[in-house]
Amino acid sequence: MAASGLVHLVTGLANREPPRGFSDAEYESRVTRAQELMAARDIDVLLLTTEPEVRYFSGFLTQFWQSPTRPWFLLVPASGKPVAVIPEIGAPLMARTWIDDVRSWPAPRPDDDGVSLLAETVAELGAASGRVGVLMGPETLLRMPLADYARLQGAVPHATFCDATDVLRTLRMVKSEAEIAKIAHVCGLASDAFEALGTRVEVGQSLREVFRTFRIALLEAGADDVPYLVGASARGGYADVISPPGDNPLEPGDVLMLDTGALHDGYHCDFDRNFAIGQADDDARRAYATLYAATDAGLAACRPGATCADLYHAMRDTIAKNGYPVGNVGRLGHGLGMQLTEWPSNTASDTTELVAGMVLTLEPGLEIAPGRGMVHEENLVVREDGPQLLSRRAPPELPVVAGQG
Amino acid sequence: MAASGLVHLVTGLANREPPRGFSDAEYESRVTRAQELMAARDIDVLLLTTEPEVRYFSGFLTQFWQSPTRPWFLLVPASGKPVAVIPEIGAPLMARTWIDDVRSWPAPRPDDDGVSLLAETVAELGAASGRVGVLMGPETLLRMPLADYARLQGAVPHATFCDATDVLRTLRMVKSEAEIAKIAHVCGLASDAFEALGTRVEVGQSLREVFRTFRIALLEAGADDVPYLVGASARGGYADVISPPGDNPLEPGDVLMLDTGALHDGYHCDFDRNFAIGQADDDARRAYATLYAATDAGLAACRPGATCADLYHAMRDTIAKNGYPVGNVGRLGHGLGMQLTEWPSNTASDTTELVAGMVLTLEPGLEIAPGRGMVHEENLVVREDGPQLLSRRAPPELPVVAGQG
Numbered sequence: 001m002a003a004s005g006l007v008h009l010v011t012g013l014a015n016r017e018p019p020r021g022f023s024d025a026e027y028e029s030r031v032t033r034a035q036e037l038m039a040a041r042d043i044d045v046l047l048l049t050t051e052p053e054v055r056y057f058s059g060f061l062t063q064f065w066q067s068p069t070r071p072w073f074l075l076v077p078a079s080g081k082p083v084a085v086i087p088e089i090g091a092p093l094m095a096r097t098w099i100d101d102v103r104s105w106p107a108p109r110p111d112d113d114g115v116s117l118l119a120e121t122v123a124e125l126g127a128a129s130g131r132v133g134v135l136m137g138p139e140t141l142l143r144m145p146l147a148d149y150a151r152l153q154g155a156v157p158h159a160t161f162c163d164a165t166d167v168l169r170t171l172r173m174v175k176s177e178a179e180i181a182k183i184a185h186v187c188g189l190a191s192d193a194f195e196a197l198g199t200r201v202e203v204g205q206s207l208r209e210v211f212r213t214f215r216i217a218l219l220e221a222g223a224d225d226v227p228y229l230v231g232a233s234a235r236g237g238y239a240d241v242i243s244p245p246g247d248n249p250l251e252p253g254d255v256l257m258l259d260t261g262a263l264h265d266g267y268h269c270d271f272d273r274n275f276a277i278g279q280a281d282d283d284a285r286r287a288y289a290t291l292y293a294a295t296d297a298g299l300a301a302c303r304p305g306a307t308c309a310d311l312y313h314a315m316r317d318t319i320a321k322n323g324y325p326v327g328n329v330g331r332l333g334h335g336l337g338m339q340l341t342e343w344p345s346n347t348a349s350d351t352t353e354l355v356a357g358m359v360l361t362l363e364p365g366l367e368i369a370p371g372r373g374m375v376h377e378e379n380l381v382v383r384e385d386g387p388q389l390l391s392r393r394a395p396p397e398l399p400v401v402a403g404q405g
Numbered sequence: 406m407a408a409s410g411l412v413h414l415v416t417g418l419a420n421r422e423p424p425r426g427f428s429d430a431e432y433e434s435r436v437t438r439a440q441e442l443m444a445a446r447d448i449d450v451l452l453l454t455t456e457p458e459v460r461y462f463s464g465f466l467t468q469f470w471q472s473p474t475r476p477w478f479l480l481v482p483a484s485g486k487p488v489a490v491i492p493e494i495g496a497p498l499m500a501r502t503w504i505d506d507v508r509s510w511p512a513p514r515p516d517d518d519g520v521s522l523l524a525e526t527v528a529e530l531g532a533a534s535g536r537v538g539v540l541m542g543p544e545t546l547l548r549m550p551l552a553d554y555a556r557l558q559g560a561v562p563h564a565t566f567c568d569a570t571d572v573l574r575t576l577r578m579v580k581s582e583a584e585i586a587k588i589a590h591v592c593g594l595a596s597d598a599f600e601a602l603g604t605r606v607e608v609g610q611s612l613r614e615v616f617r618t619f620r621i622a623l624l625e626a627g628a629d630d631v632p633y634l635v636g637a638s639a640r641g642g643y644a645d646v647i648s649p650p651g652d653n654p655l656e657p658g659d660v661l662m663l664d665t666g667a668l669h670d671g672y673h674c675d676f677d678r679n680f681a682i683g684q685a686d687d688d689a690r691r692a693y694a695t696l697y698a699a700t701d702a703g704l705a706a707c708r709p710g711a712t713c714a715d716l717y718h719a720m721r722d723t724i725a726k727n728g729y730p731v732g733n734v735g736r737l738g739h740g741l742g743m744q745l746t747e748w749p750s751n752t753a754s755d756t757t758e759l760v761a762g763m764v765l766t767l768e769p770g771l772e773i774a775p776g777r778g779m780v781h782e783e784n785l786v787v788r789e790d791g792p793q794l795l796s797r798r799a800p801p802e803l804p805v806v807a808g809q810g
Contacts, residue, residue: 064647067746088733092645110543136551138515146541240497242469341472
C-alpha cells in the first residue's frame with residue numbers, strides 16, 4: 001500500500017531515448033553553482049582528475065579512461081569556463097565539447113606527465129598563492145601518480161591544497177531533469193531485459209551462460225554498455241553478491257539473482273532481480289516478501305526533508321520485525337548516476353537530507369541463514385511529493401521461472 | 406618478409422578456452438618474487454589498493470571495483486602470505502581465494518573506512534617503524550581517499566611510506582604461460598569477431614549500430630566482457646581514436662576503425678582493425694600499407710635484449726620513410742594484460758629491455774593529412790626467438806567491405 005501512489009515512469013516514457021549529451025546551458029549552470037560553492041569555501045581553483053568530475057563539467061565522454069597510463073586534468077577557476085589540461089590523444093575529442101581552452105602535452109612522458117603544464121595553468125588561473133581544491137574525502141580518489149602530485153605541490157609551493165569533496169558531493173547528488181531522463185531510460189531498458197530473462201533461463205544452464213545471455217539482452221534492448229553485472233544462483237538464497245559467474249548449472253530450488261549497472265550515454269541503472277528456479281521453498285518466499293515490504297517501507301519514508309538514515313531505519317526495521325539480520329552489504333542503498341554508486345549511503349550514520357532530484361537505490365538485504373541471504377534493489381528519484389520509481393518494480397512475490405510444466 | 410617466420414598462435418590453439426583462475430603455486434611464485442624484490446629495496450610490507458595489484462597476488466576477481474565507495478587493501482609482508490583488509494561485502498569472495506587471512510570491517514564507514522584496521526595490520530606485519538611500499542610512480546594511482554591516506558600515515562607515525570612501483574612493474578611486465586594463454590584466448594575471440602564484422606557492416610548503418618553489433622559479436626564469440634570499444638568512421642581516415650560512436654552513418658569512402666579491449670578471465674586483448682567502406686582511395690591504401698610495413702618492422706625488431714625504444718624507432722622510421730608524421734597517440738604500443746594498457750611504452754625514451762614473456766602491442770599510427778590519420782594494432786608475446794603474434798594478423802591490404810556488388 002505504501003507504494004500504491006507511485007508513478008511508474010518506465011512504461012512508454014522512459015523507453016523513448018532522450019537526446020544524447022547536455023546543452024551548454026546545463027554545463028554553464030553546473031560551473032556557476034560550483035563557483036558559488038567554491039567562493040563560500042574560499043577555493044580559488046578546483047583541480048579535478050577523475051572521470052565523472054571531468055565529464056560533469058566538460059562533457060568529455062570516452063572509455064579511454066580504462067587505460068591507466070595517462071592523467072587528465074580539468075581546472076575550474078573562480079570565474080569563467082573550465083580549462084582542460086590533457087594528453088594530446090584526447091585533444092580532438094575535448095575540442096568537440098563546450099570547453100574552449102584545451103592545453104595538451106605529448107603523453108605518456110613519465111618525467112613530466114603534464115605536471116609543469118598543470119602548475120603553470122594553476123598559477124595563470126590565480127591560485128599560485130591561493131587554495132587549490134582537490135577531492136580528498138569519502139568515495140573519492142586522486143587519479144594521478146602520488147609522486148606527480150608531490151611534484152605539482154612543489155611546483156606551486158605557495159598554493160594550499162584543500163579538500164573540495166563537499167563541493168562535488170553537493171552538486172552531483174542532485175540531478176537535473178536531463179540527467180534523470182538518462183537514468184530513467186537505462187532503468188527502462190534493464191527492466192525490459194530482466195523481464196525477458198525470466199522467460200529464457202533453463203534448469204541446467206550454467207550461470208556463466210545466463211550472464212552472457214543477459215548481457216547480450218541488455219545490449220539488444222539498447223544499453224550502450226554493461227560495465228557491471230554480478231550475481232549468484234544457490235539453493236534457497238546466496239551469500240555473495242559481488243561475484244562473477246561460475247560454471248555451476250542452475251538447479252531446481254536455486255534462487256538466481258542478477259544485479260546490473262548498464263549504461264546509457266554515461267549514466268547507470270543499478271538494480272537486481274531474483275528468480276526461483278523451478279520451485280521456491282517457503283524460506284525463500286518469506287525472505288522475498290520481507291524485502292518487498294522493506295522496499296515499501298523505504299518508499300514510504302522517502303520524501304524531501306527525510307534523511308538517508310530514515311530510509312535505512314525504515315527498511316531495517318521491517319527486516320528486523322520479520323526476524324532477520326541485515327546482510328553484509330554495509331548499507332541499504334546509495335546514490336546513482338554517472339557512477340554505479342555515488343554519495344549518499346542509506347546507513348544509520350548518514351544523515352544526508354533528501355532533496356528533490358536525488359537519484360537513489362533502495363537495496364534492502366537480509367540473511368536467511370548463515371551464508372545464505374537475499375537482496376532486493378530498486379532505483380528512484382526523489383520528487384517534491386515523494387519517490388518516483390525509475391526501475392519497473394519487481395513483482396511482489398518471488399517469481400518462479402524455468403518450470404517443468 | 407619480416408613477419409614470414411611468425412607463428413600464428415590463434416588458429417585452433419587459442420580458441421580452446423584455457424582453465425579459469427591460477428594455481429596456488431602461481432600465486433606463491435608471484436609473492437616469493439615480490440618478496441625478493443622487496444628485500445632488495447628494503448621494503449617491509451607492500452600496501453596495495455588497486456584492482457590489478459590486489460588481484461595479481463590474491464586472485465580476487467569482481468566487477469565490484471566499479472563502485473568507488475569502498476577501499477580495498479592487500480598487504481604483502483616480507484615473508485608469508487598476503488593479508489587482505491577489505492569491506493565485509495567482499496569477505497565471502499576473498500575467502501574463496503588462496504588467501505587465508507581476511508580481515509574486514511562494515512564498510513562504508515566514512516569516519517574509519519578500514520584505516521584503523523589497516524594501521525593495526527601494518528604494525529602486526531612488522532612495519533610500524535619500517536618501510537611501507539606504495540605505488541607512486543607512472544601509470545599508478547592510490548585507490549583510497551587522500552584524507553584517509555593521511556590518517557593512515559598518522560596512525561603509523563614511525564613508518565616510512567616509499568615508492569614500490571618498480572616492484573610491481575618488474576613483476577607484472579613479464580607474464581606467465583597461464584597469463585599468456587588467457588590473453589591469447591581473448592585475442593583469438595576478438596580476431597574471430599573482427600572477421601565476422603567485415604561481412605556484416607553496411608553502408609548507411611550508424612556507427613553506434615556497428616559498435617552494438619560488434620560488442621554483441623564479441624560476447625557471442627565467448628568474451629566475458631567488452632570494457633573498451635572505441636573507433637571512428639570518416640572519409641579517407643580519422644583523427645580521433647578514443648571516441649564513443651556517434652549516429653553518423655557509414656558512407657562509401659569512409660575508413661572504419663574499431664579498437665577493442667575484450668576480456669577473458671580478467672585478461673585483455675587490445676587491438677584494432679580498419680575497413681574501407683565500399684571503396685578505398687589511394688591515400689587510404691597507401692597509409693594502410695605503410696602501417697602494415699611499420700608493424701613488420703616492429704616485429705623484426707622485437708626480440709629479448711632489444712628495447713621499447715628500438716620498437717618505436719623501427720616503426721617510426723618506416724612511417725617517416727613513407728613521408729608521414731606519426732599520429733597524436735604519444736606512443737606506438739604498450740604492455741597488455743590485466744589492464745588494457747600496462748608498462749612499458751614504445752616511445753623514444755622508454756629503454757625498457759624486452760624479456761621473454763612480455764606481452765605487448767605494436768600500434769603504429771600516422772597522419773595522412775591534418776585531422777585525418779590511421780592506426781594499426783597487433784598483440785604479441787616476446788619469445789626467446791622473437792615475437793609470437795597473439796592477434797590474428799590484419800590483412801596486408803586495406804580490406805574493402807560493404808561493397809555494392
